[in-house]
Amino acid sequence: MATDIKDSAHPVEAAAVMRLLPARPRLLALGEPTHGEDALLELRNELFRQLVEEQGYRTIAIESDCLKGLIVDDYVTHGTGTLDDVMERGFSHTWFNASAPNRELVRWMRAYNDDRPAPERLRFAGFDGPLEMTGAASPREALTALHDHLSARVDADLLPCTAGTLDRLLGADERWTQPAAMTDPSRSVGRSAEAGELRLFADDLVALLDERTPELIAVASRDAWHRARLYGRTAVGLLRYHHWMADTSPARMTRLVGLRAQMMARNLLALTERGPALAHAHNGHLQRHRSTMRMSGVPVHWWSAGAIASAHLGERYAFLATALGTLPHQGVGTPPPDTVEGLLYALTDDRGVVDARRLATALGATPPAPRESPWFGYSPLDPAHLADSDGIVFVKDVPRPERP
Template identity: 35%
Template sequence: MTHTAPTYATLDEWIEREALQFSLSSPTAFNAAVDKMLASLGNSVELLGLGEALHGGEDILTLRNRLFERLVTAHGYSAIAVESSFPKGWLTNEYVAGRGPQSYAEVEESGFSHGFGRLEANRELIEWMRSYNAKPSHQVKLKFYGFDSPTEMYGSDSPRQVLHFVLDYLTPLDSDSGLEHRSRIEPLLGQDAAWENPATLIDPTKSIGLSEVATALRMETEELISTLQIQRPELVARSDEERYLEAVHYAMMARQLLNYHANLAQTSDKRFIRLLGMRDALMADNLVYIVSRERRRGKVLAFAHNSHLQRGKAQLSLPTQLGPDVHIWWPAGAHLEQMLGPRYVIIGTGLGSSEPNGIARPEANTLEARLTAVPGPGRFIPTHKGQGLPASDIAALPARTASKKNPSYFPLSPESLVNFDWLAVLDSTAYTRGAPVLPDQK
């Protein structure tokens, strides 16, 4: 059944009539707002995205934690996937499941990428999930995933971990085939430092991605994928379908990671735009895989920067040595829109101000100023994908000033009303506990 979006004469009328007020310090009011928002989404949603307006917003992380708790206890969610390395997330999930590592300290670095394990809100999330899973009355156990590609902003992982995962799966099931592949792959891996050299981002000549060894490793990875595909009936019978599909996914990730390294070694002026696009395409593949894995158990919450989860093109300004001043590419959310359709819904976040992040109060008539004019300190509001909202008001919205300290902050824009299904807007946020100190730029 389709519902016609209501029509509003002004943006202020839309905000005043549809905003669902909440406070993170009032669980009852917050849960009621979440329940009302979820009821509007229908039953087809399998993947709910929650974007963050910046990396460095403590209250946005708290919003994520409270939202996930409510999704688990009242709405059938079984997993969370965050903007962190997919292969590293396996270790954190082992801790959440009560296996392997005995303390969070053991997964803080090796179970997250980007230093995200050091964030106190992430520690609190993981400890809550582990505690939840330890209760026998909770029959559906929660799972934690990273869904980012195994790359960093200033470097990229060696393919060793993902290839070893596949070989470690194959060898016990078919020792001859596994050992043969390992004997050919292992000498080609070389030193991890050669793959992970951060200088490759600026200087393509520092990358080994197009070397003879790397090219040979790409061919061997294709052979490994072929072996998995050819021997599927045997491998599934000797393990199970879930473990088999996991190994195949890791093998495909190894392929894409090696392709990423090959692109790092190229000199095209489109090079960095292509790298950004490759990263987000792999993010989308990872999320679709996670959804398929959880389908029999529950739904999935995905958490990442707004720019990764939005439907429309992403845009980033970077130094000129990385190519054009402005880089534009299709983010993971745009891929997910095509791959999952109405099964994917996105909540973007907006922010009034944050002194620790160098974000002043929004200028008059900007979208953030209008959204924070209604009672808060937080509010959910449906965008209706821009339908029924006054086009002239939207076109006239002035641009809000960005952050003086935190380059990861992107203000909302008129496109946000199309890129997201709902907005979660906070009056303010503290700086994230455990994150690196921001430069004090005036």
């Protein structure tokens, strides 16, 4: 068995990854078992460069706010703004904008795009919704941007409402963003009369955008149309999310986590319309099997963005789960030898990618023991679902990130 596993391990390179797959995927998903580790982000950067140079990939999407990601995309494609400003405003989590590897990724993409024609330029995207564990953003930005796009290009009589009507119904953004609504449904405005009207207007605006697709692409550009569709998806998704934040039934949390996954999946699927893309996020957002967690002692089950995207794309979706050996600065020591991580730790020198299905076959019908992490921020592999991945990227020892 050890020989089989060692023989199936290869360097983490684009060519080795492609050999694991029946064809080049439209969406290659690279997971990570924890956030904020420079070594994992540097590996992602190296793989993306190789995918660009050897496999024709042009887009990278990360687990960050899809609207903020437009700031980064404008910089890497057109040089809009400065690198410092983009790193400050273009990411939704502090471990992203403070990350040296993320900064290097953005800098490299801008340099790569310099003087290249538009069809050859690299694109950046956030694919998460404008959501946090403590709540959700106001739908104002997405909804008004969609309305502005349409009002500048179609007859005003076709619009379901005016910009003033939207502003009146939206009210103050603080009504939508108060953290108390996450745990107290009565504090949410998601089922108010105004929110109900906004959902109808958002639906009509998205329908109008779709209906006028040929005209809108002709008078503006396909890129502008893609951006307007993103605004539409986000506005509809946020209004639906706020609606369920106001729910008092036992299904509330299941719907909320499922809606976030759906928003992620729709953003990823839209990106694949432009060409092959690399997605990078937590393993849990990209896995094919059903997700589960306990919230306030109650089990919650949902399908992740990766599971939804895989169902749509079939073999055009591929998932590489990342596992690690040690994370000493977080108290994660050498994995027990009877776990998957323990087996890989004993058989790899530094890092490598392993054929996940071949690994599952080599381990036999009885899977190894699940690893338990002493730190909540690291999620070990689930040995019962190895074959649901196309490959396992294993990093033996993760050093402490360097921070200025």
